[in-house]
Amino acid sequence: MSNVPADLKYTKSHEWVRTLANGDVEVGITDHAQGALGDLVFVEVPDAGKTLKAGDAFAVVESVKAASDVYAPVAGAVLEGNPALGSQPELINTEPYGGGWIARLKPAGALSGLLSAAEYQAHLAAEG
Protein backbone atom coordinates (compact mmCIF):
# COMPACT_ATOMS: atom_id res chain seq x y z
CA MET A 1 0.00 0.00 0.00
CA SER A 2 1.47 3.32 -0.95
CA ASN A 3 2.08 6.17 1.46
CA VAL A 4 -0.38 9.13 1.35
CA PRO A 5 0.58 11.78 3.95
CA ALA A 6 -2.50 13.38 5.55
CA ASP A 7 -1.13 16.96 5.47
CA LEU A 8 -0.81 17.22 1.66
CA LYS A 9 -3.27 17.87 -1.18
CA TYR A 10 -3.40 15.68 -4.30
CA THR A 11 -4.53 15.47 -7.92
CA LYS A 12 -6.11 12.58 -9.79
CA SER A 13 -3.02 12.56 -12.03
CA HIS A 14 -0.87 11.66 -8.96
CA GLU A 15 0.81 14.95 -8.08
CA TRP A 16 0.99 16.22 -4.49
CA VAL A 17 0.96 19.82 -3.23
CA ARG A 18 2.41 21.14 0.03
CA THR A 19 1.59 24.68 1.17
CA LEU A 20 4.69 26.28 2.70
CA ALA A 21 4.62 28.74 5.62
CA ASN A 22 4.87 31.78 3.31
CA GLY A 23 2.01 30.64 1.06
CA ASP A 24 4.19 29.27 -1.76
CA VAL A 25 3.62 25.63 -2.77
CA GLU A 26 5.91 22.68 -3.32
CA VAL A 27 4.88 20.08 -5.88
CA GLY A 28 5.95 16.49 -6.57
CA ILE A 29 4.61 13.11 -7.63
CA THR A 30 3.10 10.63 -5.20
CA ASP A 31 4.55 7.45 -3.79
CA HIS A 32 2.03 5.53 -5.88
CA ALA A 33 3.21 7.32 -9.05
CA GLN A 34 6.90 6.65 -8.40
CA GLY A 35 6.13 3.00 -7.67
CA ALA A 36 4.27 2.62 -10.94
CA LEU A 37 7.06 4.31 -12.93
CA GLY A 38 9.90 2.30 -11.40
CA ASP A 39 13.48 3.54 -11.08
CA LEU A 40 13.67 7.21 -12.18
CA VAL A 41 16.66 7.99 -14.40
CA PHE A 42 15.98 11.45 -15.82
CA VAL A 43 13.91 14.42 -14.69
CA GLU A 44 13.34 17.64 -16.60
CA VAL A 45 12.31 20.35 -14.13
CA PRO A 46 10.80 23.71 -15.20
CA ASP A 47 12.79 26.94 -15.35
CA ALA A 48 12.13 29.67 -12.80
CA GLY A 49 9.77 32.37 -14.03
CA LYS A 50 7.64 30.11 -16.20
CA THR A 51 3.90 30.79 -15.83
CA LEU A 52 1.63 27.79 -15.58
CA LYS A 53 -2.08 27.15 -15.87
CA ALA A 54 -3.50 24.35 -13.75
CA GLY A 55 -3.16 21.15 -15.78
CA ASP A 56 -0.19 22.31 -17.89
CA ALA A 57 2.52 19.69 -18.41
CA PHE A 58 5.43 21.37 -16.62
CA ALA A 59 7.97 18.62 -15.95
CA VAL A 60 8.98 15.25 -17.40
CA VAL A 61 9.92 12.23 -15.32
CA GLU A 62 11.56 9.31 -17.09
CA SER A 63 12.04 5.90 -15.56
CA VAL A 64 13.98 3.04 -17.09
CA LYS A 65 10.66 2.00 -18.63
CA ALA A 66 8.94 5.15 -19.88
CA ALA A 67 8.58 8.93 -19.93
CA SER A 68 5.65 10.68 -18.23
CA ASP A 69 4.50 14.27 -18.02
CA VAL A 70 3.90 15.92 -14.67
CA TYR A 71 0.94 18.35 -14.61
CA ALA A 72 0.70 21.58 -12.67
CA PRO A 73 -1.78 20.99 -9.84
CA VAL A 74 -2.42 24.75 -9.52
CA ALA A 75 -1.90 27.85 -11.64
CA GLY A 76 1.10 29.97 -10.77
CA ALA A 77 4.65 31.01 -11.50
CA VAL A 78 7.63 28.67 -11.12
CA LEU A 79 9.97 29.87 -8.36
CA GLU A 80 12.49 27.06 -8.87
CA GLY A 81 12.86 23.52 -10.11
CA ASN A 82 14.57 21.09 -7.75
CA PRO A 83 18.25 21.32 -8.78
CA ALA A 84 19.14 18.05 -7.00
CA LEU A 85 17.10 15.96 -9.45
CA GLY A 86 19.57 16.63 -12.27
CA SER A 87 22.16 14.36 -10.69
CA GLN A 88 19.89 12.35 -8.37
CA PRO A 89 16.60 11.56 -10.11
CA GLU A 90 16.25 8.57 -7.75
CA LEU A 91 15.31 11.00 -4.94
CA ILE A 92 11.79 10.77 -6.37
CA ASN A 93 11.84 7.02 -5.67
CA THR A 94 13.41 7.21 -2.24
CA GLU A 95 11.79 10.42 -0.89
CA PRO A 96 8.78 11.23 -3.08
CA TYR A 97 7.37 13.68 -0.49
CA GLY A 98 10.72 15.10 0.64
CA GLY A 99 13.97 15.48 -1.29
CA GLY A 100 12.16 14.36 -4.45
CA TRP A 101 10.04 17.52 -4.78
CA ILE A 102 9.97 18.72 -8.38
CA ALA A 103 9.21 22.46 -8.26
CA ARG A 104 8.16 25.33 -6.00
CA LEU A 105 5.43 27.64 -7.32
CA LYS A 106 3.87 30.96 -6.34
CA PRO A 107 0.18 30.14 -6.75
CA ALA A 108 -1.90 32.58 -8.81
CA GLY A 109 -4.81 32.43 -6.35
CA ALA A 110 -6.47 30.28 -3.75
CA LEU A 111 -5.90 26.55 -4.24
CA SER A 112 -8.95 24.81 -5.62
CA GLY A 113 -9.98 21.51 -7.14
CA LEU A 114 -7.44 19.46 -5.17
CA LEU A 115 -8.11 16.19 -3.35
CA SER A 116 -7.62 15.58 0.36
CA ALA A 117 -5.51 12.58 1.40
CA ALA A 118 -8.68 10.55 2.03
CA GLU A 119 -10.12 11.50 -1.36
CA TYR A 120 -6.84 10.61 -3.11
CA GLN A 121 -6.75 7.27 -1.32
CA ALA A 122 -10.31 6.58 -2.50
CA HIS A 123 -9.22 7.54 -6.03
CA LEU A 124 -6.32 5.05 -5.87
CA ALA A 125 -8.65 2.33 -4.64
CA ALA A 126 -11.08 3.06 -7.49
CA GLU A 127 -8.28 2.99 -10.08
CA GLY A 128 -7.39 -0.48 -8.78
Next chain:
Amino acid sequence: MGRHTPLYDLHVEQGARMVDFGGWDMPVNYGSQIEEHHAVRRDAGIFDVSHMCVIDARGARVREFFSKLLANDVAKLTVSGKALYSCMLNEAGGVIDDLIVYFLNESWFRVVVNAGTRDKDLAWMRGIAAQYGVELTERTDLAMLAVQGPNARAKVAQLLPAEHRDAALALEVFFGRELGPWFVARTGYTGEDGFEIVLPADEAARVWRALNGHGVKSAGLGARDTLRLEAAMNLYGNDMDESQNPLESGLAWTVSFDDPARDFVGRKALESLKAAGLAKKFVALLLEDRGVLRGHQKVVVAGLPEGENAGEITSGTFSPTMEKSIALARVPRAAGASVQVDVRGKLLNARVVKAPFVRHGKILVS
Protein backbone atom coordinates in the same frame (compact mmCIF):
# COMPACT_ATOMS: atom_id res chain seq x y z
CA MET B 1 -5.96 -12.33 -17.31
CA GLY B 2 -2.96 -13.59 -19.21
CA ARG B 3 -1.29 -16.98 -19.23
CA HIS B 4 0.77 -18.01 -16.21
CA THR B 5 4.14 -19.76 -16.09
CA PRO B 6 4.74 -22.42 -13.41
CA LEU B 7 6.46 -19.68 -11.37
CA TYR B 8 3.57 -17.18 -11.31
CA ASP B 9 2.69 -17.73 -7.63
CA LEU B 10 6.34 -17.41 -6.62
CA HIS B 11 6.70 -14.08 -8.47
CA VAL B 12 3.63 -12.70 -6.68
CA GLU B 13 4.92 -14.00 -3.34
CA GLN B 14 8.26 -12.23 -3.98
CA GLY B 15 6.46 -8.92 -4.56
CA ALA B 16 6.93 -8.71 -8.32
CA ARG B 17 5.10 -6.05 -10.31
CA MET B 18 3.33 -8.19 -12.92
CA VAL B 19 2.68 -6.95 -16.47
CA ASP B 20 1.29 -8.38 -19.68
CA PHE B 21 4.01 -9.60 -22.03
CA GLY B 22 2.86 -11.28 -25.23
CA GLY B 23 -0.27 -12.56 -23.52
CA TRP B 24 1.59 -13.75 -20.39
CA ASP B 25 1.49 -12.25 -16.90
CA MET B 26 5.20 -11.75 -16.24
CA PRO B 27 7.32 -10.04 -13.55
CA VAL B 28 8.77 -6.71 -14.73
CA ASN B 29 10.69 -6.20 -11.48
CA TYR B 30 10.73 -7.30 -7.84
CA GLY B 31 11.52 -3.81 -6.49
CA SER B 32 14.35 -2.02 -8.24
CA GLN B 33 15.00 -2.88 -11.87
CA ILE B 34 18.38 -1.14 -11.69
CA GLU B 35 19.51 -3.26 -8.71
CA GLU B 36 18.47 -6.41 -10.60
CA HIS B 37 20.44 -5.21 -13.62
CA HIS B 38 23.59 -4.61 -11.55
CA ALA B 39 23.21 -8.00 -9.83
CA VAL B 40 23.46 -9.71 -13.22
CA ARG B 41 26.46 -7.61 -14.35
CA ARG B 42 28.32 -8.07 -11.06
CA ASP B 43 27.20 -11.38 -9.54
CA ALA B 44 24.17 -13.46 -10.61
CA GLY B 45 20.47 -13.06 -11.34
CA ILE B 46 17.66 -15.42 -12.32
CA PHE B 47 14.91 -14.80 -14.89
CA ASP B 48 11.75 -16.79 -15.56
CA VAL B 49 11.71 -17.36 -19.30
CA SER B 50 9.15 -20.18 -19.20
CA HIS B 51 6.87 -18.12 -21.44
CA MET B 52 9.26 -18.87 -24.29
CA CYS B 53 8.33 -21.87 -26.36
CA VAL B 54 10.46 -25.02 -26.40
CA ILE B 55 9.78 -27.19 -29.43
CA ASP B 56 11.30 -30.59 -30.10
CA ALA B 57 11.70 -31.46 -33.77
CA ARG B 58 12.13 -35.16 -34.56
CA GLY B 59 12.48 -37.11 -37.75
CA ALA B 60 15.05 -38.68 -40.03
CA ARG B 61 15.16 -35.54 -42.22
CA VAL B 62 15.20 -33.00 -39.39
CA ARG B 63 18.52 -31.45 -40.50
CA GLU B 64 17.18 -30.94 -44.03
CA PHE B 65 14.07 -29.32 -42.54
CA PHE B 66 16.08 -26.72 -40.61
CA SER B 67 18.34 -26.15 -43.60
CA LYS B 68 15.22 -25.04 -45.51
CA LEU B 69 13.51 -23.25 -42.61
CA LEU B 70 16.36 -21.10 -41.26
CA ALA B 71 18.43 -18.26 -42.70
CA ASN B 72 21.47 -19.44 -40.76
CA ASP B 73 22.93 -22.79 -41.82
CA VAL B 74 22.53 -25.80 -39.52
CA ALA B 75 25.45 -27.36 -41.42
CA LYS B 76 27.50 -25.40 -38.84
CA LEU B 77 26.10 -27.76 -36.19
CA THR B 78 28.38 -30.80 -36.31
CA VAL B 79 28.86 -31.58 -32.61
CA SER B 80 25.96 -32.74 -30.43
CA GLY B 81 24.70 -29.99 -28.13
CA LYS B 82 25.88 -27.12 -30.32
CA ALA B 83 23.44 -24.20 -30.60
CA LEU B 84 22.83 -21.77 -33.46
CA TYR B 85 21.06 -18.39 -33.43
CA SER B 86 18.99 -17.77 -36.55
CA CYS B 87 16.11 -15.91 -38.10
CA MET B 88 13.16 -17.70 -39.63
CA LEU B 89 12.09 -15.71 -42.70
CA ASN B 90 9.04 -15.55 -44.90
CA GLU B 91 9.33 -15.70 -48.71
CA ALA B 92 9.69 -11.89 -48.85
CA GLY B 93 12.70 -12.04 -46.53
CA GLY B 94 10.76 -10.59 -43.57
CA VAL B 95 11.58 -11.93 -40.12
CA ILE B 96 8.90 -14.27 -38.74
CA ASP B 97 10.94 -14.79 -35.57
CA ASP B 98 14.44 -15.18 -34.21
CA LEU B 99 15.28 -18.37 -32.35
CA ILE B 100 17.95 -20.70 -31.01
CA VAL B 101 18.20 -24.23 -32.36
CA TYR B 102 20.17 -27.00 -30.63
CA PHE B 103 21.50 -30.02 -32.50
CA LEU B 104 21.09 -33.05 -30.25
CA ASN B 105 21.31 -35.90 -32.76
CA GLU B 106 20.51 -36.54 -36.43
CA SER B 107 16.86 -37.19 -35.64
CA TRP B 108 16.33 -34.69 -32.81
CA PHE B 109 16.82 -30.91 -32.77
CA ARG B 110 15.40 -28.60 -30.10
CA VAL B 111 14.34 -25.04 -30.87
CA VAL B 112 13.38 -22.18 -28.56
CA VAL B 113 11.16 -19.41 -30.00
CA ASN B 114 9.62 -16.23 -28.60
CA ALA B 115 6.47 -16.22 -26.47
CA GLY B 116 4.49 -13.65 -28.43
CA THR B 117 5.04 -15.44 -31.75
CA ARG B 118 4.58 -19.07 -30.70
CA ASP B 119 1.28 -19.68 -32.49
CA LYS B 120 2.31 -18.21 -35.85
CA ASP B 121 5.75 -19.82 -35.54
CA LEU B 122 4.28 -23.26 -34.94
CA ALA B 123 1.82 -22.87 -37.82
CA TRP B 124 4.63 -21.78 -40.17
CA MET B 125 7.01 -24.50 -39.01
CA ARG B 126 4.36 -27.22 -39.30
CA GLY B 127 3.64 -26.20 -42.88
CA ILE B 128 7.26 -26.84 -43.84
CA ALA B 129 7.87 -29.76 -41.44
CA ALA B 130 5.16 -31.79 -43.18
CA GLN B 131 7.26 -31.82 -46.37
CA TYR B 132 10.14 -33.45 -44.48
CA GLY B 133 8.16 -35.84 -42.28
CA VAL B 134 9.34 -33.94 -39.20
CA GLU B 135 7.21 -34.04 -36.07
CA LEU B 136 7.09 -30.92 -33.89
CA THR B 137 6.19 -31.18 -30.19
CA GLU B 138 5.53 -28.11 -28.06
CA ARG B 139 7.03 -28.86 -24.63
CA THR B 140 4.48 -27.19 -22.38
CA ASP B 141 5.50 -29.61 -19.61
CA LEU B 142 8.80 -27.76 -19.19
CA ALA B 143 9.83 -24.54 -17.48
CA MET B 144 12.83 -22.44 -18.46
CA LEU B 145 15.13 -20.41 -16.21
CA ALA B 146 17.94 -18.10 -17.27
CA VAL B 147 20.66 -17.76 -14.62
CA GLN B 148 23.05 -15.05 -15.73
CA GLY B 149 26.08 -13.22 -14.41
CA PRO B 150 29.78 -13.77 -13.74
CA ASN B 151 29.00 -16.11 -10.81
CA ALA B 152 25.91 -17.75 -12.32
CA ARG B 153 27.48 -20.99 -13.56
CA ALA B 154 29.25 -21.71 -10.28
CA LYS B 155 26.04 -21.12 -8.33
CA VAL B 156 24.01 -23.41 -10.58
CA ALA B 157 26.71 -26.08 -10.30
CA GLN B 158 26.27 -26.11 -6.51
CA LEU B 159 22.68 -27.28 -7.01
CA LEU B 160 23.48 -30.06 -9.46
CA PRO B 161 23.98 -33.66 -8.36
CA ALA B 162 27.70 -34.44 -8.09
CA GLU B 163 27.69 -36.62 -11.22
CA HIS B 164 26.48 -33.71 -13.42
CA ARG B 165 28.51 -30.86 -11.95
CA ASP B 166 31.67 -31.26 -13.99
CA ALA B 167 29.73 -31.82 -17.20
CA ALA B 168 27.79 -28.59 -16.67
CA LEU B 169 30.90 -26.55 -15.93
CA ALA B 170 32.65 -28.07 -18.95
CA LEU B 171 29.98 -26.81 -21.37
CA GLU B 172 31.48 -24.46 -23.90
CA VAL B 173 29.80 -21.21 -24.94
CA PHE B 174 26.67 -21.87 -27.03
CA PHE B 175 26.48 -25.56 -26.15
CA GLY B 176 23.76 -27.41 -24.24
CA ARG B 177 23.26 -30.95 -22.98
CA GLU B 178 20.88 -33.13 -21.06
CA LEU B 179 21.86 -33.65 -17.44
CA GLY B 180 19.32 -36.03 -15.89
CA PRO B 181 15.88 -34.45 -16.29
CA TRP B 182 17.42 -31.02 -16.99
CA PHE B 183 18.67 -29.54 -20.24
CA VAL B 184 21.42 -27.06 -19.42
CA ALA B 185 22.82 -24.65 -22.02
CA ARG B 186 25.55 -22.02 -21.81
CA THR B 187 23.47 -19.38 -23.53
CA GLY B 188 21.72 -16.16 -22.54
CA TYR B 189 20.42 -12.75 -23.44
CA THR B 190 22.38 -10.44 -21.17
CA GLY B 191 25.97 -10.22 -22.43
CA GLU B 192 27.12 -12.12 -19.36
CA ASP B 193 28.13 -15.74 -18.92
CA GLY B 194 25.48 -18.08 -17.54
CA PHE B 195 23.13 -20.95 -18.13
CA GLU B 196 19.66 -21.37 -19.49
CA ILE B 197 18.00 -24.38 -17.86
CA VAL B 198 15.02 -26.23 -19.29
CA LEU B 199 13.53 -28.42 -16.57
CA PRO B 200 10.28 -30.14 -15.54
CA ALA B 201 7.71 -27.47 -14.62
CA ASP B 202 7.12 -28.89 -11.14
CA GLU B 203 10.80 -28.44 -10.21
CA ALA B 204 11.06 -24.80 -11.21
CA ALA B 205 9.95 -23.13 -7.97
CA ARG B 206 12.20 -25.31 -5.81
CA VAL B 207 15.23 -24.56 -8.01
CA TRP B 208 14.44 -20.83 -8.06
CA ARG B 209 14.30 -20.69 -4.26
CA ALA B 210 17.48 -22.73 -3.93
CA LEU B 211 19.30 -20.32 -6.25
CA ASN B 212 17.95 -17.36 -4.24
CA GLY B 213 19.47 -19.13 -1.22
CA HIS B 214 22.84 -19.11 -2.99
CA GLY B 215 22.59 -15.35 -3.48
CA VAL B 216 21.13 -15.34 -7.00
CA LYS B 217 18.82 -12.33 -7.26
CA SER B 218 15.34 -12.63 -8.77
CA ALA B 219 15.26 -10.40 -11.85
CA GLY B 220 12.38 -9.30 -14.07
CA LEU B 221 11.76 -8.51 -17.70
CA GLY B 222 12.72 -4.86 -17.09
CA ALA B 223 16.31 -5.76 -16.23
CA ARG B 224 16.32 -8.35 -19.01
CA ASP B 225 15.56 -5.57 -21.49
CA THR B 226 18.25 -3.14 -20.28
CA LEU B 227 20.81 -5.97 -20.15
CA ARG B 228 20.10 -7.20 -23.68
CA LEU B 229 20.15 -3.66 -25.04
CA GLU B 230 23.54 -2.95 -23.44
CA ALA B 231 24.68 -6.19 -25.10
CA ALA B 232 23.13 -4.89 -28.38
CA MET B 233 21.03 -8.01 -28.81
CA ASN B 234 17.90 -7.61 -30.92
CA LEU B 235 14.39 -7.93 -29.51
CA TYR B 236 11.82 -9.42 -31.87
CA GLY B 237 8.86 -7.09 -32.46
CA ASN B 238 10.96 -4.01 -31.67
CA ASP B 239 14.17 -4.30 -33.66
CA MET B 240 12.82 -6.52 -36.42
CA ASP B 241 9.55 -8.09 -37.54
CA GLU B 242 7.90 -9.39 -40.70
CA SER B 243 8.10 -5.96 -42.34
CA GLN B 244 11.92 -5.88 -41.98
CA ASN B 245 14.69 -8.06 -43.39
CA PRO B 246 17.63 -9.28 -41.32
CA LEU B 247 20.19 -7.43 -43.49
CA GLU B 248 18.80 -4.06 -42.38
CA SER B 249 18.25 -5.24 -38.79
CA GLY B 250 21.85 -5.84 -37.76
CA LEU B 251 21.45 -9.57 -38.37
CA ALA B 252 23.41 -10.08 -41.61
CA TRP B 253 25.91 -12.11 -39.56
CA THR B 254 23.17 -14.69 -38.94
CA VAL B 255 22.29 -15.20 -42.61
CA SER B 256 24.41 -17.79 -44.37
CA PHE B 257 24.70 -17.54 -48.16
CA ASP B 258 27.85 -19.70 -48.17
CA ASP B 259 26.28 -22.84 -49.62
CA PRO B 260 24.99 -21.81 -53.06
CA ALA B 261 22.81 -24.92 -53.25
CA ARG B 262 20.94 -24.21 -50.00
CA ASP B 263 17.53 -22.80 -50.91
CA PHE B 264 16.36 -21.48 -47.53
CA VAL B 265 13.04 -19.65 -47.27
CA GLY B 266 13.60 -15.96 -48.03
CA ARG B 267 16.93 -16.42 -49.80
CA LYS B 268 15.78 -15.20 -53.21
CA ALA B 269 14.19 -12.10 -51.73
CA LEU B 270 17.34 -11.24 -49.75
CA GLU B 271 19.53 -11.72 -52.82
CA SER B 272 17.30 -9.36 -54.81
CA LEU B 273 17.44 -6.79 -52.01
CA LYS B 274 21.22 -7.01 -51.91
CA ALA B 275 21.47 -6.70 -55.68
CA ALA B 276 19.22 -3.62 -55.67
CA GLY B 277 21.22 -2.07 -52.82
CA LEU B 278 20.06 -1.77 -49.22
CA ALA B 279 18.64 1.61 -48.22
CA LYS B 280 19.08 1.32 -44.46
CA LYS B 281 21.61 0.14 -41.95
CA PHE B 282 21.26 -0.84 -38.34
CA VAL B 283 23.38 1.02 -35.80
CA ALA B 284 24.03 1.45 -32.10
CA LEU B 285 23.58 4.98 -30.74
CA LEU B 286 24.90 6.72 -27.65
CA LEU B 287 23.03 9.88 -26.63
CA GLU B 288 25.41 12.76 -26.01
CA ASP B 289 22.83 15.22 -24.67
CA ARG B 290 20.73 14.67 -21.55
CA GLY B 291 17.54 12.67 -22.02
CA VAL B 292 16.40 9.14 -22.76
CA LEU B 293 16.13 7.50 -26.17
CA ARG B 294 13.01 5.36 -26.71
CA GLY B 295 11.65 3.10 -29.41
CA HIS B 296 9.90 4.85 -32.35
CA GLN B 297 11.66 8.20 -31.89
CA LYS B 298 12.68 9.73 -35.21
CA VAL B 299 16.35 9.88 -36.17
CA VAL B 300 17.43 12.75 -38.42
CA VAL B 301 20.65 12.67 -40.44
CA ALA B 302 22.03 16.10 -41.28
CA GLY B 303 23.25 16.68 -44.83
CA LEU B 304 20.87 14.26 -46.53
CA PRO B 305 17.95 15.47 -48.66
CA GLU B 306 14.49 15.73 -47.14
CA GLY B 307 12.68 12.42 -47.54
CA GLU B 308 15.94 10.44 -47.36
CA ASN B 309 17.26 11.75 -44.06
CA ALA B 310 15.04 9.96 -41.55
CA GLY B 311 15.53 6.83 -39.51
CA GLU B 312 13.94 5.35 -36.43
CA ILE B 313 14.99 4.19 -32.98
CA THR B 314 13.93 0.55 -32.69
CA SER B 315 14.88 0.11 -29.01
CA GLY B 316 16.12 2.72 -26.57
CA THR B 317 16.67 2.95 -22.86
CA PHE B 318 18.78 4.32 -20.07
CA SER B 319 21.82 2.11 -19.55
CA PRO B 320 22.25 1.44 -15.84
CA THR B 321 25.87 0.35 -16.37
CA MET B 322 26.91 3.41 -18.41
CA GLU B 323 24.46 5.84 -16.80
CA LYS B 324 23.78 7.18 -20.29
CA SER B 325 21.04 6.62 -22.80
CA ILE B 326 21.64 4.06 -25.54
CA ALA B 327 19.64 2.77 -28.49
CA LEU B 328 19.49 0.59 -31.56
CA ALA B 329 18.26 2.32 -34.70
CA ARG B 330 17.58 1.76 -38.38
CA VAL B 331 19.02 4.73 -40.28
CA PRO B 332 19.80 5.72 -43.88
CA ARG B 333 22.81 3.84 -45.22
CA ALA B 334 24.60 7.15 -45.86
CA ALA B 335 24.43 8.25 -42.20
CA GLY B 336 27.78 9.18 -40.71
CA ALA B 337 29.11 9.16 -37.17
CA SER B 338 26.63 11.61 -35.70
CA VAL B 339 22.87 11.89 -35.94
CA GLN B 340 20.08 13.73 -34.17
CA VAL B 341 17.06 12.22 -32.46
CA ASP B 342 13.70 13.89 -31.97
CA VAL B 343 13.12 13.38 -28.24
CA ARG B 344 9.78 14.84 -27.23
CA GLY B 345 10.06 17.66 -29.74
CA LYS B 346 13.73 18.51 -29.16
CA LEU B 347 16.56 17.43 -31.47
CA LEU B 348 19.26 15.82 -29.32
CA ASN B 349 22.71 14.75 -30.50
CA ALA B 350 23.66 11.09 -30.65
CA ARG B 351 26.79 9.29 -31.82
CA VAL B 352 26.96 6.08 -33.84
CA VAL B 353 29.11 3.63 -31.87
CA LYS B 354 30.35 0.09 -32.32
CA ALA B 355 28.12 -2.51 -30.66
CA PRO B 356 27.92 -3.94 -28.06
CA PHE B 357 27.86 -1.24 -25.40
CA VAL B 358 28.64 -3.56 -22.48
CA ARG B 359 29.88 -7.13 -22.31
CA HIS B 360 31.11 -9.29 -19.41
CA GLY B 361 30.68 -6.42 -16.97
CA LYS B 362 32.82 -4.01 -18.97
CA ILE B 363 31.80 -0.83 -20.79
CA LEU B 364 33.16 -1.08 -24.35
CA VAL B 365 32.05 2.33 -25.64
CA SER B 366 33.75 5.52 -24.53
